[in-house]
Structure formats: structure tokens, C-alpha cells
Amino acid sequence: MDPELGDNIVSLGMYLGFDLDELGSATVKIGLTAAKCPLRNQLKRDIEQALAHLPEIRKLNVAMGELSGEQKAKLMDIARRNAQKESPNVEIPQSARIIAISSGKGGVGKSSLTANLAAAIASQGYTVGLLDADIWGFSLPRMLGVSGRIEAEGTKDSWRMTPITKKVGDGELQIISMGFLAQRDSDAIMWRGLMLSRALQHFIENASWSAVDYLFIDMPPGTGDIQMALSRMLPRTEMVIVTTPAKGASLVAARMGDMAKKGHLRIAGVVENMSGFTCDHGATYPLFGSGGGQEVADQLGTSLIAQIPFTPSIAKLGDVGITLVEAETLHEHEKAAKNALIRLATDIVTKVAPIYEVQSCTARILAAVDSALGPL
Ligand SMILES: Nc1ncnc2c1ncn2[C@@H]1O[C@H](COP(=O)(O)OP(=O)(O)O)[C@@H](O)[C@H]1O
Ligand SMILES: [Mg+2]
DSSP, rough: TTTTTTTTTTTTEEEEEEOOOSSSEEEEEEEEEEETTTHHHHHHHHHHHHHHHHHSSEEEEEEEEEHHHHHHHHHHHHHHHHHHHTTTOOOTTTTTEEEEOSSSSSSSSSSHHHHHHHHHTTTOOOEEEEEEOSSSOOOOHHHOOOOOOEEEEEEESSSEEEEEEEEEEEEEEEEEGGGTTTTOSSSHHHHHHHHHHHHHHHHHHBBBBBTTTTEEEEEEEEHHHHHHHHHHOTTTOOOEEEOOOOOOTHHHHHHHHHHHHHOOOOOEEEEEEEEEEETTTTEEOTTTTTSHHHHHHHHHHHOEEEEEEEHHHHHHHHTTTTOOOSSSSOOOHHHHHHHHHHHHHHIIIIIIIIIIGGGGHHHHHHHHHHHHHOOO
């Protein structure tokens, strides 16, 4: 077993071979995800222990090297899928992509991007789930202009909650947020108390996500418990990192990279928000600096997938619950932001993270691998 991934090292592809010579000297070859893996000694001890009862082996050598990039990618894929199998409660379809909008710090526009991007994708005909993981500072209900109340249905041991919906174009948003649970009567307070302690888990496991093509997760500020919990509960989550254009964001990048590594979450790309403000006369002002997005992307070894200009009406519209794709009349500079969002939405559904059904080959191979592996 790999102590970190909690999976069998053979099925993970970390076991690379075994040799035994006539003198009883054996060598087990193991590939690690990182050559200096802090858990290598534990792994070595476990292997020695597991083989100790074999009389043929008189001397055991555990040879450890590093897996190739391709082997590592394969390993993470298997680990992800195994973990997925272990969460039978999750209703999110296998074809859906799960994207967490994260950043190293607050106030960079995670929630605004989550709301606007989800609406832009929905307007292209998709059903987009929105999980507001900012439990204490929820803002999606206000930004999307949706109100309502989510009730628990079913019995105490098996209950579901149905997201609040909003139609956008041909598609639909399905939203779960603590904002829909904040009620006054005693019944509600009781069930809210029950929720709060494990809100994220309930939002993932007890919500009806069965119809979603995409699930966007609006992350709280910081890089902490919620991120780690997410990587445990939904290991196939991919992260889109939001940053401002200010240079010197390396700290942010380092933190995010570290987090991604710890949770083994894939980084889908970087979005630079609040990029140059272009006035209606066409002049562009880099209010918050420039180059930060590219810098973070380079450091994380990923791509800069969008630059959303600084657009004051994002804040104004957000206050009245309208996203840019829904707004009727827009100034030129607002259109630029709207177009950047539509472009990003199109890139996500076609290139960055298309739903698995449309990735015909990959989906078929994955399905074949899944059925060949069977229950592990
Ligand atoms: N591209 C943008 N142009 C102008 N204001 C923005 C932009 N993106 C976000 N904002 C504003 O910045 C503030 C912080 O955004 P928010 O989405 O709440 O950030 P976070 O979720 O990262 O804390 C909000 O007032 C929001 O309206
Ligand atoms: Mg937020």
C-alpha cells in the first residue's frame, strides 16, 4: 500500500519488477512519484515486512527510483478513479468535469469568475452545477440573483437536497450555497447546525448533482482544510487558479502548486482577472500591473487560459444578480469582458476541460480500463 495514496502499489503501477538470484538475494524495484518522497522509508519497511515470510529470500534489496512523467500521470489517474469508486454517495456523473476556482488569496474575483463563467457555459446549453464552498462568506446567491430555500428531503439517514436553479440561455445553473440555508425557524436552525459541521461533505454527497455537465466550486479564500477535504472527497477535481495581473505573484503560485501536489489535483489553467482596463475610447490602463497571470502559469507549468479585463460593472451587476452574459446593453469595455468570458467558456468546453463524452477516444479508453480493472 502506498501510505499517502492509500492504494495498492501494484495497481498504482509503482511496482516495477522483481529479481531473485540463486543465492537468495532479491531486488524489488519501486517507482516513486518523487525521488525524495518522505514516505520512502515507510514504504521500504512495509515491503520488507510483506516479504519477510518468504524462505527463498535471504537478502532483500528495495531499489527506489522515480517514475517517468507518463507513469506518474497514469498513477494519478488510477488513484483518482479508485478514490472515486470509494465515494458511492456522490451523484456527479462520470462524464462531468469538476472545476474548483481557487486562488492564493481573497478578493481576486473567484466568486465573480465562478458566477460569470458558469453562466457563460450554461448559455451554451450546458447544465452547470455551482457548489458554493465559501461556507461563511457565501456570495453566489447574490451575484446570480437567486434566492430560495433548500430543504432536506427524505429520512434522517438518507436525505437529499435539491439545488436552486436558474435558466441561462439554453442551459441551466444548479446552485447549492449556505445562503439558501440561512433561515430563522427552529427546524431550519437545527438542520443548519447539522450542516455546518460538515457542510462541504453534505454539499457533495447529499445534493442532487445527477444532471450536471460541469460542477464549478467557488472556493473560500486561502489554501487550507477545504482544499484538502476536496481532494479527498472529489479527487478528480481540477483547479483553475485566479490571480491578479500584479507581478511577483510567485508566492501565490508556490502555495497553489504545493497545494495541488499535496492533494494531487490537476491544475487546468490560470485566469488573470482585473487585467488592463480599457475605456470606451480604446485606451488600456494596466491598473493592477501586468504579467502576473503568465508568471503564475509559467511557475505552475500550466497555461494562462484567459485575461478578464478590469470592468467596474462586474461589481455593479454582481450586486443586482446579473452576470455579464445575461446583461442586455453593454458599453464597449463591458463587451470586451463579456467576450473574454465567452471565449474562456468555449475553450473550456472544447479544449481545456470538455465533458468526457465528447472526448470520444479518452472516454472510451477510460471506460475500457475501468471495466478491465474491475473491483480492486
Ligand atoms: N474583472 C473585474 N473587474 C472589476 N471588478 C471585479 C472584477 N472581478 C471581480 N471584481 C470585484 O472585486 C470584488 C471581489 O471579487 P470576488 O469575486 O468577491 O472575489 P473573491 O471571491 O476572490 O474574494 C467584488 O466587488 C467584485 O465585484
Ligand atoms: Mg468569494
